[in-house]
Amino acid sequence: MVVDLNFPFPVAAGYDETVTNRKEPTTMAVPDNTALNPTTSFPPKKGFLYTLARNKWLLLLAAPATLVVLVFSYLPMFGLILAFKKYNFSDGILGSPWAGFGNFEYLFATRDAFNSTINTVYLNAIFIFLSLVGAIIVALLMNEVRNKWMVKSYQTALFLPYFISWVIVGYFVYALLNFDNGTINRWIGAMGGEYVQWYTRPEYWPFILSLVYLWKYVGYYSLIYLAGILGIDKEYYEAAMIDGATKLQQIRKITLPLLSPLITIMVLMQIGRIFFADFGLFYNVTQNSGALYSTTDVIDTYVFRTFRVLGDAGMATAAGLYQAVCGLILVYISNWCVRKVNKDEALF
Amino acid sequence: MKSYPVWQRAIIHLFLIALAVACIIPLLLVLSASFSDEAAIGKYGYTLLPKAFSTIAYQYILSDPTQIVTAYGITIFVTAVGTIVSLLLSSCMAYVLSRSDFAYRNKFSFFIYFTMLFNGGLVPSYMLVTQVLDLKNSVWALILPYVIVPWFVLLLRTYFADIPESLIESAKLEGAGEFRILFTIILPLSLPAIATVGLFIILMYWNDWYLALLYVDEGKKFPLQYLLYNIMQNLSVIKANPVPGMAVRLPGENTRMAIAVLATGPILFAFVFVQRYFIAGLKVGAIKG
Numbered sequence: 001m002v003v004d005l006n007f008p009f010p011v012a013a014g015y016d017e018t019v020t021n022r023k024e025p026t027t028m029a030v031p032d033n034t035a036l037n038p039t040t041s042f043p044p045k046k047g048f049l050y051t052l053a054r055n056k057w058l059l060l061l062a063a064p065a066t067l068v069v070l071v072f073s074y075l076p077m078f079g080l081i082l083a084f085k086k087y088n089f090s091d092g093i094l095g096s097p098w099a100g101f102g103n104f105e106y107l108f109a110t111r112d113a114f115n116s117t118i119n120t121v122y123l124n125a126i127f128i129f130l131s132l133v134g135a136i137i138v139a140l141l142m143n144e145v146r147n148k149w150m151v152k153s154y155q156t157a158l159f160l161p162y163f164i165s166w167v168i169v170g171y172f173v174y175a176l177l178n179f180d181n182g183t184i185n186r187w188i189g190a191m192g193g194e195y196v197q198w199y200t201r202p203e204y205w206p207f208i209l210s211l212v213y214l215w216k217y218v219g220y221y222s223l224i225y226l227a228g229i230l231g232i233d234k235e236y237y238e239a240a241m242i243d244g245a246t247k248l249q250q251i252r253k254i255t256l257p258l259l260s261p262l263i264t265i266m267v268l269m270q271i272g273r274i275f276f277a278d279f280g281l282f283y284n285v286t287q288n289s290g291a292l293y294s295t296t297d298v299i300d301t302y303v304f305r306t307f308r309v310l311g312d313a314g315m316a317t318a319a320g321l322y323q324a325v326c327g328l329i330l331v332y333i334s335n336w337c338v339r340k341v342n343k344d345e346a347l348f
Numbered sequence: 349m350k351s352y353p354v355w356q357r358a359i360i361h362l363f364l365i366a367l368a369v370a371c372i373i374p375l376l377l378v379l380s381a382s383f384s385d386e387a388a389i390g391k392y393g394y395t396l397l398p399k400a401f402s403t404i405a406y407q408y409i410l411s412d413p414t415q416i417v418t419a420y421g422i423t424i425f426v427t428a429v430g431t432i433v434s435l436l437l438s439s440c441m442a443y444v445l446s447r448s449d450f451a452y453r454n455k456f457s458f459f460i461y462f463t464m465l466f467n468g469g470l471v472p473s474y475m476l477v478t479q480v481l482d483l484k485n486s487v488w489a490l491i492l493p494y495v496i497v498p499w500f501v502l503l504l505r506t507y508f509a510d511i512p513e514s515l516i517e518s519a520k521l522e523g524a525g526e527f528r529i530l531f532t533i534i535l536p537l538s539l540p541a542i543a544t545v546g547l548f549i550i551l552m553y554w555n556d557w558y559l560a561l562l563y564v565d566e567g568k569k570f571p572l573q574y575l576l577y578n579i580m581q582n583l584s585v586i587k588a589n590p591v592p593g594m595a596v597r598l599p600g601e602n603t604r605m606a607i608a609v610l611a612t613g614p615i616l617f618a619f620v621f622v623q624r625y626f627i628a629g630l631k632v633g634a635i636k637g
Contacts, residue, residue, distance in 0.1 A: 051451045057526035058444045062456055065441035068496045073463040079472025093475060138367065141360050156620060157368035163619045164612065165555035167577045171608045172374035175381060175394040181601065183377060186393035215371065223627055279558060303470050313471050320469025328466050
């Protein structure tokens with residue numbers, strides 16, 4: 001019986017044969033035998049500490065980045081309790097009295113919250129649509145240019161705005177739109193029209209902001225799509241041309257379908273961020289002009305103003321939490337939709 | 349591929365040229381204004397070419413360049429230190445996440461990528477930096493919050509994961525530890541990736557003004573972009589509420605534009621030369637998602 005238990009272990013078996021004292025292998029065989037059974041003592045040997053030790057160097061490599069993320073991304077999440085507090089500086093975050101859902105009630109009672117949410121989603125939706133269509137058209141056109149030097153020149157020019165900070169973009173827009181000397185007003189004047197107070201006329205700003213957004217990002221996105229187009233196997237097009245397909249047919253039947261995974265990912269990532277506005281665009285390009293808030297105030301600028309100008313930390317946190325939760329839900333919904341349509345194109 | 353009739357090609361080129369010009373025109377307006385006489389701007393507005401060429405704005409700035417030189421110093425320090433730290437920590441993390449035999453890979457991946465989906469927002473981050481870490485008016489407040497950007501970690505991980513595992517296996521058999529494998533095998537093999545991500549990080553730090561808006565209020569600690577932001581803000585405030593008999597002479601619009609040119613010109617010029625690395629990075633992003 002004892003020998004049977006030792007059987008799978010050649011060392012123990014050899015020991016049995018060479019050693020006269022047969023009691024020893026028996027005692028040794030006991031742990032060996034239980035080690036064979038995965039439900040008993042196998043896990044301790046390959047357990048938590050074992051895995052930890054085995055991965056210690058990789059864990060050490062990951063440690064600094066983990067610490068940074070822990071402090072700068074996860075620690076602030078605990079600060080979200082401020083959304084449920086009536087914060088005052090002297091009592092601190094933990095000492096301030098609870099407010100329940102008071103901050104949220106107050107937040108949703110204001111017109112600002114509603115207005116900024118509408119502006120954020122509506123303008124971002126326009127941005128996503130315009131930049132997608134614009135970037136794909138530009139990418140398709142660039143793909144048709146055969147002269148390498150010309151392609152490079154176009155790329156450089158179109159990519160340039162991507163490198164320019166929103167502060168400087170604010171200067172550019174100011175040069176175009178300021179009342180007395182702005183180029184646009186001078187043009188209007190030259191054509192006999194009246195100067196426009198651009199920075200106090202909210203009705204123009206959805207249009208202006210869309211143009212600025214396109215100006216800054218069309219080159220960037222078109223380069224991504226161009227890279228995708230260049231990655232498509234040339235044989236598809238050769239076969240299509242043999243069958244007599246026109247350029248437009250090739251674009252409709254080959255390029256766009258093969259580009260769709262990339263388009264899905266890009267749009268999905270943008271939709272996931274639809275509740276988050278590009279703060280620099282809305283803050284700098286509008287010169288943070290109060291007269292424009294009805295069409296340019298977005299959640300991010302609203303949170304910033306509530307906190308830094310009005311000093312209401314509780315409500316600003318509540319607005320931020322509302323934004324983050326909406327964003328998170330939206331990511332899951334959009335990912336779920338994509339998964340329904342095409343499993344491979346889902347992000348997770 | 350079959351080439352088009354001439355008129356079709358002409359249309360494509362005309363369209364792209366129009367776009368390219370539209371992208372560059374605002375730069376030219378600002379550049380031209382910086383080389384204009386203040387009076388000429390008042391008379392003709394912002395024009396593509398200076399109506400009355402003058403370098404007076406630059407002379408004015410360079411007669412006392414302390415402010416802009418200090419701001420350059422802050423920006424260069426933040427960008428240099430930030431890029432090195434960020435690239436180092438991101439590469440280490442990305443390498444760990446690229447190792448399929450790392451036992452806690454999924455946990456760490458989730459830990460990093462979840463921050464892309466959810467975050468505490470402005471107020472808690474502000475409280476953390478100013479009250480818990482006490483970094484108000486410190487350059488570290490301009491560096492640390494951007495050290496780990498999940499998207500950059502993801503990009504690096506994608507590159508690293510392409511390196512054959514057999515290479516790592518054989519290095520291990522030779523007795524190399526994880527640190528050695530990372531620094532002597534993985535990183536040298538991924539130089540293009542490091543360069544690309546590094547440039548994105550440089551751009552992020554160089555162009556940032558948001559962290560300064562939140563955490564810096566001492567004038568001598570302003571980075572460049574925030575200095576520019578302030579010049580624009582102060583002017584609109586002063587213009588809106590003019591103080592009678594104020595001794596300070598306002599810098600003219602040409603001076604403002606000249607500061608903008610001095611602050612961005614060099615880096616923009618440099619980026620034109622390295623943009624192909626950015627494009628290479630975009631390609632990987634495009635193909636691998």
